[in-house]
Amino acid sequence: MLKFFIRGILRDRQRSLLPIIVITIGVTIVVLLQTYLTGVFGDMIDFNAKFSTGHVKVMSQAYYENMDQIPNDLALLETGELMNEIQKQYPDMNWSERISFGGLVDAPDENGETKAQGPAAGMAIDMISENSVEIERLNLEKSLVKGEIPKNSNEVLLSDDFATKLKISPGDQVTLIGSTMYGAMSITNFTVSGTIKFGVMALDRGGIIADISGVREALDMQDATGEILGYFSDNSYDDLKAIEISTYFNEIHSDSTDVFSPTMVPLREMNNLGSMLDLIGSFSGIMIFIFVFAMSIVLWNGGLLGGLRRYGEMGLRLAIGERKGHIYRSLISESIIIGIIGSIVGTAIALFFSSLLEKGIDMSGVMQESSMMMSPVFRAEITPTAYYIGFIPGLLATIVGTALAGIGIYKRQTAELFKELGA
Amino acid sequence: MNNKTIITINNLAKRFPIGGGEFTALKNINLKFEAGEFAGLVGPSGSGKTTMLNIIGSLDNPSDGDVTLLGTSIKKINPKRASSLRKHHIGFIFQTYNLMPVYTVYENVEFPLLLLKKSAAERRKAVLDALEWVGLMDKIKSKPKQLSGGESQRVAIARAMVKRPELVLADEPTANLDKENSYHILDTMVKLNKELNTTFLFATHDDKVIKYLNRIIRLEDGKVVADDIIKK
Numbered sequence: 001m002l003k004f005f006i007r008g009i010l011r012d013r014q015r016s017l018l019p020i021i022v023i024t025i026g027v028t029i030v031v032l033l034q035t036y037l038t039g040v041f042g043d044m045i046d047f048n049a050k051f052s053t054g055h056v057k058v059m060s061q062a063y064y065e066n067m068d069q070i071p072n073d074l075a076l077l078e079t080g081e082l083m084n085e086i087q088k089q090y091p092d093m094n095w096s097e098r099i100s101f102g103g104l105v106d107a108p109d110e111n112g113e114t115k116a117q118g119p120a121a122g123m124a125i126d127m128i129s130e131n132s133v134e135i136e137r138l139n140l141e142k143s144l145v146k147g148e149i150p151k152n153s154n155e156v157l158l159s160d161d162f163a164t165k166l167k168i169s170p171g172d173q174v175t176l177i178g179s180t181m182y183g184a185m186s187i188t189n190f191t192v193s194g195t196i197k198f199g200v201m202a203l204d205r206g207g208i209i210a211d212i213s214g215v216r217e218a219l220d221m222q223d224a225t226g227e228i229l230g231y232f233s234d235n236s237y238d239d240l241k242a243i244e245i246s247t248y249f250n251e252i253h254s255d256s257t258d259v260f261s262p263t264m265v266p267l268r269e270m271n272n273l274g275s276m277l278d279l280i281g282s283f284s285g286i287m288i289f290i291f292v293f294a295m296s297i298v299l300w301n302g303g304l305l306g307g308l309r310r311y312g313e314m315g316l317r318l319a320i321g322e323r324k325g326h327i328y329r330s331l332i333s334e335s336i337i338i339g340i341i342g343s344i345v346g347t348a349i350a351l352f353f354s355s356l357l358e359k360g361i362d363m364s365g366v367m368q369e370s371s372m373m374m375s376p377v378f379r380a381e382i383t384p385t386a387y388y389i390g391f392i393p394g395l396l397a398t399i400v401g402t403a404l405a406g407i408g409i410y411k412r413q414t415a416e417l418f419k420e421l422g423a
Numbered sequence: 424m425n426n427k428t429i430i431t432i433n434n435l436a437k438r439f440p441i442g443g444g445e446f447t448a449l450k451n452i453n454l455k456f457e458a459g460e461f462a463g464l465v466g467p468s469g470s471g472k473t474t475m476l477n478i479i480g481s482l483d484n485p486s487d488g489d490v491t492l493l494g495t496s497i498k499k500i501n502p503k504r505a506s507s508l509r510k511h512h513i514g515f516i517f518q519t520y521n522l523m524p525v526y527t528v529y530e531n532v533e534f535p536l537l538l539l540k541k542s543a544a545e546r547r548k549a550v551l552d553a554l555e556w557v558g559l560m561d562k563i564k565s566k567p568k569q570l571s572g573g574e575s576q577r578v579a580i581a582r583a584m585v586k587r588p589e590l591v592l593a594d595e596p597t598a599n600l601d602k603e604n605s606y607h608i609l610d611t612m613v614k615l616n617k618e619l620n621t622t623f624l625f626a627t628h629d630d631k632v633i634k635y636l637n638r639i640i641r642l643e644d645g646k647v648v649a650d651d652i653i654k655k
Binding site for chain 1: 480523
């Protein structure tokens with residue numbers, strides 16, 4: 001019987017072609033949007049995690065409350081011991097100390113007089129120890145425009161735009177004028193080993209990247225750090241795991257009466273990334289709902305028109321002895337077959353275009369003025385979800401559309417349908 | 424012809440709601456049909472022929488009275504049992520053939536057997552037998568749109584006969600056919616009636632059909648005005 005109906009579907013283009021086209025278009029859009037937005041949002045989360053938040057971040061409670069001001073006077077102390085403890089407690093994660101700092105960068109001329117000056121936003125990372133993964137994590141090698149990665153604690157990288165503005169080249173000296181964690185003035189000379197460009201204005205405008213040991217020296221932060229960033233071993237953010245780890249850590253280490261006690265914060269609670277994560281999480285559901293709704297209406301109407309065209313067939317089948325329920329189920333079975341065909345074709349088309357978009361579209365030209373912390377390359381990402389997500393709206397819409405259209409046939413009296421045989 | 428009664432109609436009445444009142448399509452009908460009859464309900468349009476055929480075929484319910492078909496009361500029958508009755512025991516032939524356009528002649532005739540869940544071998548034999556009865560062996564792979572009106576109606580007869588039903592209900596089967604094709608169709612049905620002892624009950628006002636009938640039941644305004652056995 002199923003073969004009989006499949007033959008009917010394949011031969012009757014009016015019955016199958018419109019629904020298959022509708023489903024194919026809808027599924028293609030759903031899957032393409034899913035892969036593209038997964039890629040873009042995923043990269044945005046990844047970019048923030050790498051440059052700013054980590055997957056979890058440990059700070060002092062006071063530092064966390066004033067994080068926007070980068071308050072190094074509220075930094076964590078005795079971090080060597082804390083790092084050992086965290087690494088022991090979470091050996092599967094990678095932990096890195098970082099210090100964010102600000103100051104004035106002064107570029108002297110050959111006489112030692114100020115040639116140029118500019119405010120700088122700096123990031124101190126581990127660049128010179130053997131086990132450091134920070135250079136790779138921040139993609140510094142590829143972002144290097146001139147010079148080389150620092151090999152000593154007194155070397156820094158300047159953003160290429162900033163270096164150009166200050167008329168500085170690799171090998172030149174600059175002076176960082178800032179304040180120590182105790183509020184005293186700090187004046188330290190660094191050698192510029194190279195210049196970098198990330199393609200993001202937030203990082204390129206006045207960026208300076210230094211080794212953490214050099215900055216500790218400059219800001220008098222021995223055995224102290226502003227932040228300890230933790231990353232999952234597979235480098236992908238797991239929201240539930242991050243929340244679980246943070247909650248457990250805070251139960252043990254946080255003390256509500258001590259503002260200097262450490263607190264661990266998951267990525268979702270920083271840089272407004274929580275709402276973005278929620279959006280990613282609900283995106284698939286929203287897209288599926290919209291497309292199931294829209295396609296169901298189209299297919300409902302298509303089904304009604306097809307049903308009207310097939311009233312004669314329905315009446316005949318009833319007269320021959322087929323039960324109404326059986327006819328209704330056969331219509332649903334037909335719709336499932338059509339839904340599967342449309343979903344397969346739609347998913348295949350979407351995956352083809354997604355694979356072309358995996359390399360990404362470079363938007364750095366239009367993002368030069370953007371202050372958002374996001375990758376300038378917008379790319380699609382094909383995840384396992386992409387292989388099945390299109391089947392949900394594809395099948396649901398055909399079944400719902402056919403079920404609604406079929407009710408009209410189902411509710412019709414047998415004799416009325418039978419009469420229409422003669423029409 | 425054997426004398427087994429296959430249809431008994433007792434005080435049958437059928438009323439349809441129309442506007443604020445009722446239209447009486449059939450009233451006080453009492454009839455019996457024996458197995459193997461070649462009978463017709465004859466009368467002008469609106470006389471109640473098709474309504475009676477629908478009730479006998481369990482496609483509609485009586486308002487009053489009852490029809491007993493093969494021992495089953497149509498008034499008390501549930502939809503499931505009614506479907507089963509039609510599936511196993513009744514063949515329908517319509518004025519407009521109602522062949523499924525996307526299927527071949529073979530597949531159209533095969534469809535009732537698929538509902539009966541017959542094996543492929545059983546289906547094949549029965550379909551080929553039915554097509555041989557109606558002389559359409561050379562049209563097995565044709566689609567309905569490739570057939571003439573007469574050929575289409577012969578396919579419809581084959582479809583009605585393929586499961587060898589006890590009763591065939593034919594509603595104006597020659598209305599869309601020319602004289603030659605009408606006689607051809609009627610000859611085929613007479614042959615099947617004799618060879619298989621199938622009871623044929625027509626609803627018609629076509630003189631060509633009436634000439635072939637062994638029993639003519641005349642309806643006027645929903646009432647039986649004559650019930651004549653024709654000796655041939």
